Amino acid sequence: MANSGTQSRKYRLQGAGLDLALPYLMLAPGLLIVLGVLVYPLWDGLRASTKVYRYGSVVADVGMQNYIKLWSDPQFLNSLWVTVEFVALSVTFEAILGFALALFCLREFRGIRLLRTILIIPMVITPVVVAIVFRLIYASDAGMLTAISEWMGGGQVQILGSPVKAFIGLVVLDVWEWTPLMFLILLAGLQSLPHEPFEAARVDGAGNWRVFADLTFPMMRPVLAIAIVLRTIDAFGTFDQVFVLTRGGPGEATRLVSIYGYDTAFKFQQTGYAAALFVTIGLVVLALAFSAVRLLRRVDAS
Amino acid sequence: MNSRLARIGVMSAVLAIVLLPIYWLVSTSLKSNREITQEGTLYPHLPTLDNYIRLFTEKQFGAYLTNSLVVTFFSVAIALVAGAMGAYAIARFRLPFAMERKVGLFLLTLRIVPPVVILIPVYLLMLKLGLLDSWLGLIATYTAFNITFCVWMMESFFREIPVDLEEAAMVDGDSRFGAFRRITLPLAAPGLAATAIFAVLVTFNEFLFALALTATPRAMTMPRGTATLIGRIDTDWASMSAAGVIGALPIVFFALLVQRHLVRGLTMGAVK
Structure with missing residues (x-):
């Protein structure tokens, strides 16, 4: 896109005098704010992660010890495992449901606009409120499930008191909240596919399943990959919903790394250790993102 | 005809799954605490705006x-x-x-x-x-x-x-x-x-x-x-x-x- 013609024109546009300083003047305000409020803290966080704090002040410099300690901390390892399970389950269900719904909505029909409008709601509602909504569904006394069960003659339904059910309850919340995003991305992807191969396959008499397996799915792989990567990165940092729904409990059943990190910092006041934990999470997510970018470049090239 | 029925079925299922939780939130907000915990009604029998008023008068x-x-x-x-x-x-x-x-x-x-x-x-x-x-x-x-x-x-x-x-x-x-x-x-x-x-x-x-x-x-x-x-x-x-x-x-x-x-x-x- 950027051929030499537009390049040289841009040079010409730069003009002289005050105009020479213009790009710097335009970049400065944003860059200064970002440097002060994001980059400096990032650097400060790296520094803090090598220290031990007591009551808010540094008492020892321990180098990489905090990072090493993480990998023998059973609570951290458990929270990491819970997070991986949570992300894997949620994103898988969201991808399957979102894809199925997108395929279903591909043919325009009446009511599709209403459907798309309604599907925007879960992902724009404040995550804290989403968690309240699900507490109101799961609560054993005031919950929707209990009310329905009692209406049908059953008893109270317990969800958040049992480790396994609470975890599943959290996955259901995430699927409710984020399947619509999957759906929107995948629908846009499906709508941008070329028509010719599909027409040709129909002429050749291919059935629905063959068309899907040989054409739709392979052609949709890049979009599917982007959607899954975006959602995975996002789900890895899930905090608000868990904080309000279960606070990580019962026991450690829903304690994601973000919750464990928050507690380590603000409840147990282990500032340096928590900083190391968060830096580690950041590195994991960046690694995910960069491998995803490489994956996409490869898909683009082929 | 069949595919039309399927469409209506899927549409209503999706709408129900998205909207029922929201309905429950709104419906609960219109009940008194007594009605919520003791009667477990499916819709507010005695709708009230007290909860909203309390948010602004007592809870800032x-x-x-x-x-x-x-x-x-x-x-x-x-x-x-x-x-x-x-x-x-x-x-x-x-x-x-x-x-x-x-x-x-x-x-x-x-x-x-x-x-x-x-x-x-x-x-x-x-x-x-x-x-x-x-x-x-x-x-x-x-x-x-x-x-x-x-x-x-x-x-x-x-x-x-x-x-x-x-x-x-x-x-x-x-x-x-x-x-x-x-x-x-x-x-x-x-x-x-x-x-x-x-x-x-x-x-x-x-x-x-x-x-x-x-x-x-x-x-x-x-x-x-x-x-x-x-x-x-x-x-x-x-x-x-x-x-x-x-x-x-x-x-x-x-x-x-x-x-x-x-x-x-x-x-x-x-x-x-």
Whole structure:
């Protein structure tokens, strides 16, 4: 896109005098704010992660010890495992449901606009409120499930008191909240596919399943990959919903790394250790993102 | 005929799954605590607005709402101005050492790092500056997050606008900045709107930093204030559900109003 013609024109546009300083003047305000409020803290966080704090002040410099300690901390390892399970389950269900719904909505029909409008709601509602909504569904006394069960003659339904059910309850919340995003991305992807191969396959008499397996799915792989990567990165940092729904409990059943990190910092006041934990999470997510970018470049090239 | 039935079936299933939880929230917010916990009714038999009134008279939701609106407005407005200028510089100028491209890539990387990574140092920074529990502390934090997003999104919008229009304006005597302000910016208005909308959504809904950086109704935002209603043992379901409705209403209303512009921001430009 950027051929030499537009390049040289841009040079010409730069003009002289005050105009020479213009790009710097335009970049400065944003860059200064970002440097002060994001980059400096990032650097400060790296520094803090090598220290031990007591009551808010540094008492020892321990180098990489905090990072090493993480990998023998059973609570951290458990929270990491819970997070991986949570992300894997949620994103898988969201991808399957979102894809199925997108395929279903591909043919325009009446009511599709209403459907798309309604599907925007879960992902724009404040995550804290989403968690309240699900507490109101799961609560054993005031919950929707209990009310329905009692209406049908059953008893109270317990969800958040049992480790396994609470975890599943959290996955259901995430699927409710984020399947619509999957759906929107995948629908846009499906709508941008070329028509010719599909027409040709129909002429050749291919059935629905063959068309899907040989054409739709392979052609949709890049979009599917982007959607899954975006959602995975996002789900890895899930905090608000868990904080309000279960606070990580019962026991450690829903304690994601973000919750464990928050507690380590603000409840147990282990500032340096928590900083190391968060830096580690950041590195994991960046690694995910960069491998995803490489994956996409490869898909683009082929 | 069969496929039509299937369509209606799937449609109603999806609508029910999305709307039933919301119905339950709204319906609970219109019941008294007695009706909620003891009678377990499926709809409010004695609908009341008491829960909402109590939020504003006893629980300071007026303050939370004000804080949210002020913080969201300023952090989005500042980020939009600073972000649009930065994005324009990156999209249009060629600086020595390809500096503009490096700045762009740098901001994008910052955007990918989960915010939780800098939670502790930002907390320590605000503590040092005496900005804990203040509008300014929240505005500074949110503005910075919004800038990384605004620059990245606005850059692609500016690239779609042909350079010739600015050149023509400059031939007619406009300065470089004048051409940006009078020609490019108005043309990028739809993009600017889409960016602002998404920034408003994210900022209004933010919870983690509000949780760490605020402690009293002086600066607590809506999500933060709502979370304080959740007790350890006893839960005031009536207030909580009303708070949920009040907390979600402005942003859902806003989102439905501007839904056309929303999808690009939500999907992070994965598909144009």
